[in-house]
Amino acid sequence: MTPEDIERVQATWKKVLPIRNTAAELFYGKLFEMDPQLRDLFPADLADQKRKLMMMLNTAVSGLSNVDALVPAVQELGRRHVGYGVRDEHYATVGAALLWTLEQGLGEAFTDEVKASWGKVYGVLSSVMQQAAAESAAA
Numbered sequence: 001m002t003p004e005d006i007e008r009v010q011a012t013w014k015k016v017l018p019i020r021n022t023a024a025e026l027f028y029g030k031l032f033e034m035d036p037q038l039r040d041l042f043p044a045d046l047a048d049q050k051r052k053l054m055m056m057l058n059t060a061v062s063g064l065s066n067v068d069a070l071v072p073a074v075q076e077l078g079r080r081h082v083g084y085g086v087r088d089e090h091y092a093t094v095g096a097a098l099l100w101t102l103e104q105g106l107g108e109a110f111t112d113e114v115k116a117s118w119g120k121v122y123g124v125l126s127s128v129m130q131q132a133a134a135e136s137a138a139a
């Protein structure tokens with residue numbers, strides 16, 4: 001994750017924020033289309049979940065410039081996800097749904113570079129989550 005990646009992700013996230021409700025709708029729609037079984041992991045009412053996901057992404061994106069400070073919260077998040085029934089293979093599906101959502105929201109601003117930078121950032125966040133989940137399972 002280079003400073004350019006962080007800049008690209010933060011700049012494009014700013015454009016998604018004003019349309020975050022729509023983005024959350026699109027994201028969950030796509031996610032459950034890609035893997036309908038994932039729907040059962042979430043509560044019937046997704047309203048709260050949509051808000052939480054966007055808040056967490058917002059915190060993560062703003063915190064990228066200081067990753068060391070962000071890591072403990074992301075590790076905690078990963079450990080909580082074990083209790084939600086989330087497994088390693090789900091992270092790829094969620095990543096794909098997220099990139100697709102960004103593409104819808106950003107249109108032409110979703111360049112190959114932007115896509116690659118978001119892919120890296122999601123990769124870092126999800127590997128920190130997965131690693132912490134694996135360690136808590138082994139403990």
Ligand code: HEM
Nearest residue numbers: 038041042043052053056057080084086090091094125126
């Ligand atoms: C970078 C990746 C992810 C982020 C930032 C994220 C963020 C969040 C946040 C903020 C919450 C609210 C509860 C809490 O803070 O513990 C949550 C809950 C949840 N997430 Fe994630 N998540 C990610 C990956 C995933 C993946 C891969 C799945 C797999 C389907 C998933 C499924 C869930 C479920 C089922 C809940 C609990 C819903 C509930 O019972 O209220 N998340 N997530």
